[in-house]
Amino acid sequence: MADPRFARSVLAICSHDENGALGINIGETVDGISFHGILKQFDIDPGKAPDCSVFLGGPMETQRGFIIHSLDMNLSDTLQVGECWGLSSSIDMLKAIAQGRGPKEWIIALGYSGWGEGQLESELTQNGWSIAEGSPDWLYEKSSDDKWLMAWQALGIDPMKLSAGFGSA
Numbered sequence: 249m250a251d252p253r254f255a256r257s258v259l260a261i262c263s264h265d266e267n268g269a270l271g272i273n274i275g276e277t278v279d280g281i282s283f284h285g286i287l288k289q290f291d292i293d294p295g296k297a298p299d300c301s302v303f304l305g306g307p308m309e310t311q312r313g314f315i316i317h318s319l320d321m322n323l324s325d326t327l328q329v330g331e332c333w334g335l336s337s338s339i340d341m342l343k344a345i346a347q348g349r350g351p352k353e354w355i356i357a358l359g360y361s362g363w364g365e366g367q368l369e370s371e372l373t374q375n376g377w378s379i380a381e382g383s384p385d386w387l388y389e390k391s392s393d394d395k396w397l398m399a400w401q402a403l404g405i406d407p408m409k410l411s412a413g414f415g416s417a
Contacts, residue, residue: 303358
């Protein structure tokens, strides 16, 4: 991807239809912001919730938080992404996680990535992105900010052996 904002990105595509697409970048963490720090901003006691890194979800609306989570908990605002995961953005979900009654697996991100009608498809045909199935083994990994490598490894590919130049047949 030529856009430096997406270097080593791993995007969890949450919505994709004829009007466009929405994804959350889970490949890069935000320096200086933690989950407990976000809870503090909303006067939510972190309780027993682990503190963890916050991912930079994308270049759009970085002041807005999103939670990618397992489907063992859904709220009225939860967007269910197939049988894979849910996407929520409510304070109620933050409170549930802090109180230990939230979803078993979750990560938090600020912002999102968005594409207009046909834009993502165009980028895919120009080899701007590679596609991997999101695995819970690395999707919910909170301590690693190198999910890019994990995604390639899940495909059985050593990214160090990829060429920066490419053509088309």
